[in-house]
Amino acid sequence: MSFSRRAFVKTLGIGGAAALSSSYIPRAYDLPSFWTPTLLAQEGPLLLHNNENPLGPGDRVLNAIREHIAPDGATIGRYPFALTGGLARAIAQRFDVEPGNIIMGTGSTQALRTATQVYTSPTKALVTATPTYEECTQYAQLIGSAVVEVGLNENLELDLDEMAAAARGAGMVFLNNPNNPTATVHPEDAVNGFIDDVLTASPDTMILVDEAYHDYVTDPRHVSQIPHAVRNPKVMAARTFSKAHGMAGMRVGYMIAHEDTVRELSPWHSFNTMNTPGILGATISILDTQRLEEEAARNTEARQYTIDWFKNAGFDATDSQCNFIFVKTGMNAQEFRDGARENGVMVGRNFPPYQEEWARISIGTLEQMQQATEAFAKVLRVNATAAA
Numbered sequence: 001m002s003f004s005r006r007a008f009v010k011t012l013g014i015g016g017a018a019a020l021s022s023s024y025i026p027r028a029y030d031l032p033s034f035w036t037p038t039l040l041a042q043e044g045p046l047l048l049h050n051n052e053n054p055l056g057p058g059d060r061v062l063n064a065i066r067e068h069i070a071p072d073g074a075t076i077g078r079y080p081f082a083l084t085g086g087l088a089r090a091i092a093q094r095f096d097v098e099p100g101n102i103i104m105g106t107g108s109t110q111a112l113r114t115a116t117q118v119y120t121s122p123t124k125a126l127v128t129a130t131p132t133y134e135e136c137t138q139y140a141q142l143i144g145s146a147v148v149e150v151g152l153n154e155n156l157e158l159d160l161d162e163m164a165a166a167a168r169g170a171g172m173v174f175l176n177n178p179n180n181p182t183a184t185v186h187p188e189d190a191v192n193g194f195i196d197d198v199l200t201a202s203p204d205t206m207i208l209v210d211e212a213y214h215d216y217v218t219d220p221r222h223v224s225q226i227p228h229a230v231r232n233p234k235v236m237a238a239r240t241f242s243k244a245h246g247m248a249g250m251r252v253g254y255m256i257a258h259e260d261t262v263r264e265l266s267p268w269h270s271f272n273t274m275n276t277p278g279i280l281g282a283t284i285s286i287l288d289t290q291r292l293e294e295e296a297a298r299n300t301e302a303r304q305y306t307i308d309w310f311k312n313a314g315f316d317a318t319d320s321q322c323n324f325i326f327v328k329t330g331m332n333a334q335e336f337r338d339g340a341r342e343n344g345v346m347v348g349r350n351f352p353p354y355q356e357e358w359a360r361i362s363i364g365t366l367e368q369m370q371q372a373t374e375a376f377a378k379v380l381r382v383n384a385t386a387a388a
């Protein structure tokens with residue numbers, strides 16, 4: 001359907017148009033039915049606000065989905081029960097674990113919520129950082145669990161010592177490594193030390209390590225906690241297909257844990273929430289390590305370009321290990337966001353207490369980042385060419 005922006009504003013009316021102004025981030029259920037994904041991708045601003053993958057999944061994933069649905073779509077009329085076991089086996093093969101170590105769901109969000117539900121309560125707090133990925137925090141608050149938020153250290157890293165101290169008697173600790181929004185990572189020995197400290201002082205506390213951005217890490221000192229999680233019933237490792245796999249729109253994620261932990265969580269976790277394209281795509285994608293390496297390399301190049309651009313322009317940034325960067329623009333995050341939006345780029349929300357000077361910017365393709373930095377130059381009033 002062809003569609004002009006003027007017609008869109010007219011259809012929405014004044015209130016709707018105002019809602020689309022600079023700071024407005026559309027949520028799926030806000031979008032009018034004619035706002036198609038094509039329109040979002042091709043005619044809208046550059047979407048550098050949700051840490052998404054600008055390319056989507058690889059051809060092998062897309063072809064498998066197309067073949068399954070062709071020729072008449074009848075397979076989509078069936079529940080995907082017969083396919084979920086295949087995904088569990090593929091994940092198990094990839095990480096050399098058993099299907100009984102895996103919990104899958106609609107994005108890792110579902111597993112994060114299940115763990116929060118089972119392991120926190122009004123007397124068994126969630127210990128988390130601030131700022132970090134907020135899903136567990138918000139869900140714990142929703143269900144009435146106690147929440148303890150620990151600030152970052154001066155390097156904008158999770159303060160592992162303070163978090164371990166706060167974890168005594170807690171129900172669950174949420175450790176996002178690398179951390180969203182700061183993009184910083186903790187090396188293997190620091191995370192192992194943290195887990196030892198927590199469990200020595202508080203043996204019943206669960207530790208959930210969210211590794212959503214693991215595939216984008218380039219620091220060789222970082223390792224996954226999946227092997228640890230399989231051995232230790234107190235440790236869980238969450239992963240997602242929404243980032244490096246490029247499947248955020250298909251909503252698939254998983255958590256790997258000891259079989260006893262999976263058994264404890266299972267009654268609270270609906271296993272019937274995933275969809276056929278997502279399951280099929282994830283089954284192919286998890287074993288397509290070549291594509292994953294290509295995607296990581298693509299991101300590293302675009303990330304380095306962007307960080308170099310900011311540094312050359314005189315702005316500090318953390319050492320990003322993710323598909324987003326955290327930059328000290330020196331400008332209020334809302335002002336920076338509004339300015340960027342006016343110049344055709346959407347960037348991340350506020351992350352208190354850093355909203356006065358820091359912004360989170362997701363990494364798109366190299367070409368998109370070249371375009372975005374021109375917009376940032378205007379907002380920050382620097383010379384784009386000198387910074388490049």
Ligand SMILES: Cc1ncc(COP(=O)(O)O)c(C=O)c1O
Pocket residue numbers: 050051106107108109110133176180210212213239240241242248251252253
């Ligand atoms: C650290 C972290 N965990 C989990 C998620 C959500 O992932 P999913 O799409 O798998 O629900 C995000 C999304 O941005 C994230 O940043």
